[in-house]
Amino acid sequence: MKIVSLLASGTEIVCALGAGDQLVGRSHECDNPAWVTALPQCSEPAFDVSVSSREIDREVNRRIRAGEPLYRIDHGRIAELRPDVIIAQIHCEVCAVTPSDLTEENKARVVSLSASSLEEIFGSVELVAEALGLAEPGLKPRLQAKARSTIGELRERLERVRERTSGRRRPSVVMLEWTDPMFAMGNWGPELIEIAGGEPLLGVKGQHSRAIPSEALLEADPEFLIVAPCGFNLERAEAERSVLEQLPWWNDLRSVHEGKVAFADGNFYFNRSGTTIARTAGILAEILHDQAFESPTEGVGWRWYTDRRVRV
Secondary structure, three states, X not given: OOEEEOOHHHHHHHHHOOOHHHEEEEOOOOOOOXXXXXXXXXXXXXXXXXXXXXXXXXXXXXXXXXXXXXXXXXXXXXXXXXXXXXXXXXXXXXXXOOHHHOOOOOOOEEEEEOOOOHHHHHHHHHHHHHHHHHHOHHHHHHHHHHHHHHHHHHHHHHHHHHHHHOOOOOOEEEEEEEEOOEEEOOEOHHHHHHHOOOEEOOOOEOOOOEEOXXXXXXHHOOOEEEEOOOOOOHHHHHOOHHHHHOOOOHHHOHHHHOOOEEEXXXXXXXXXXXXXXXXXXXXXXXXXXXXXXXXXXXXXXXXXXXXXXXXX
């Protein structure tokens, strides 16, 4: 069987199921496990994403209104790879390739994932296992067993974080999924905050991340602010400090005064509905409680915002 995954979390799930050797192609964002980056790349953004967050937002909205694609799909390369299964997503038309982008690969079975909660992420693991089992029935029992063990391991890791933060003071937290315009992180993000021993503000669990007036952040005035823009790695996320520092009341935020603003790798951890969710919960616990829960991640998955007003 041959699999092309056009979704980073889908690639993680395929590998977790022990079917990574059947991957023959990937999206431009697939990077976990690291070896998958050697696979043929079958997609790329359809416009320059190195510009400001405001310019990205404007171009995305313009393209949606005009019916123009957000991603370029290498249909020729996919045809050459001749996959039996293609993994895409239907949760968000902006974040990754959707089935509607796949106009020339009808011979392959398209597996469409969608997850807005931890339980739905676990459901995605089961869905991928089922789809791969249909494509190669002889593997079905093994894939189903591996799906159960993968889900069980993720649950156990999340529960360990919950247990170790139980009884601690629960600070208020806002997580931003975009800065300009400002989006509060929803979906499974608030669940992870609760597991990590925090009280989520502004974002609504189980619902799409939503645009908020920037003043809503000032009104909420959380103890901790975590900035993890969708699709941005740690370095690109840190560049958003210049956007936030332009807010006239930025220095009035409690989190800024107390040195409790963190920038994080949204692309690899916070925005990805795959097997990294347990690691993300550990990162949150490390930020909120100043204690590493598996291995230290500061400087790798996240960093403190630092200027002369913080960490005093």
